Amino acid sequence: MTSISRVVVPRDDIAARVKALADDIAAVFPKRDITILPVLTGALVFTADLIRRLPARVRVEPVSVQSYPGRTVRGQQCRFRLPPPEGLHDRHVLIVDDIFDSGQTMAFLRDAVAQRRPAEIHTCALLRKDRPDLPDRPADPDFFGFDIPDEFVVGYGLDFDSLYRNLPDICVLAEHARRPT
Ligand code: IMP
Ligand code: MG
16 A cells, blocks of 8 residues: 655656756856755755755755744744754855745754854745744745645655655645654
């Protein structure tokens, strides 16, 4: 029995969009010298593809954020498992996440990275989830790949219970796969 109920973004669409995103991103970094902060673990696959399309000098410095759903005060619901490196002063930074949902993770990261006084910060998420229930969501990422409906997706780095990150397409899980085993 398959765990997937439907493909939301097929692999060929992802590949084409990643290439276009890479060109757009390179164009806003005039020095083409970019320090990329991928948010582990979800942004791993996206970042691996993106950096190989980027016509730029690229450094990769992973970060990891633990979020506590349910807390509503901005910044209090996230903490670092792996914080940004010290040496970001005057760097041209791009934060890369898999999905922009409530926006809390990206807002938390942007604030934390700003304290390191980089030359500039841009943000990128492969997916932007439609959340009409959150009209006051923090500012959109500067770059995003696809708008998706408000459904839980997996694949291409995104997980459910640490599984399905290796699926090549972005998919909605079947109901039975979302039940605890
Ligand atoms: P936010 O802080 O609410 O924007 O959530 C961002 C984080 O939640 C992402 O980095 C993902 O790890 C996780 N997330 C949100 N929606 C999904 C989803 O549909 N599938 C998998 N992970 C998700
Ligand atoms: Mg994440």
